[in-house]
Amino acid sequence: MIQIRTVAALLAAIAVAAATPALAHPRLWRALPAQSANTGNVREISLTFSETLIAPLSGLDLVMTGMPTASSSRKHIAMKVSGIRASLAPDRKTLRASLARPLPAGTYDVNWHAVSNDTHRVSGKVSFTVR
Template sequence: MKTIRSIATAVAAIAMTTAIPALAHPRLLSSIPAAQAAVQSARQITLRFTERLMPQLTGLEIAPAGMSHADHAAHTAMAPLPAIRTTFSSDGKTLIATFASALPRGAYTVTWHAVAADTHRVQGQFAFTVR
């Protein structure tokens, strides 16, 4: 009986430790440009995550610092930002947003959201400047 209990405990421990990675939320590992970076030019934003992403539920928005994406879109006096094409790396862990043309000089806020296999949405934001 003691042996059966020990085996059951070992099996339960293994099952719990192997299931944990499958339940992990994606975390942002890095971005290019990096948070708070000052860059000469920006034609692309790259976000690298810890988990394979669900592309249909993952994306980003960019707006001039101090404005939401919706505020910028509604402000007709401001120049529109270049169009963005979003793709994903072959491993599914990297979101690549490519602009039709380089961003104009200024400070920007990137707001991102990501969903992985656990289906929980995570989000965040960071700022960078184009000199």
């Protein structure tokens, strides 16, 4: 009787463990440039996730949120950087966007969205500064 309970408990634990990945969503593991980075010569944006992504449903937008000005009273209107296309790297976990030329000095937001096999869309933002 005790062996049957032990086997049943073990099988239940295995079933729960096997089902857990199906309930997971992709999480951002690493971003280059990193969150709050102060960097120069940015020619590529790279976001690595915890799970493989579905390419047509995942992507990113780059928005310039601020630029150096001579006067602090001048406000910068956020503007989307055009001409950027994200694609999946061969590992299918990394979204990459190559830039034609380095980003000019300013502050930027990378607004990303990712979909893995669970088909739930998750999104987030990474902000950094180019000096």
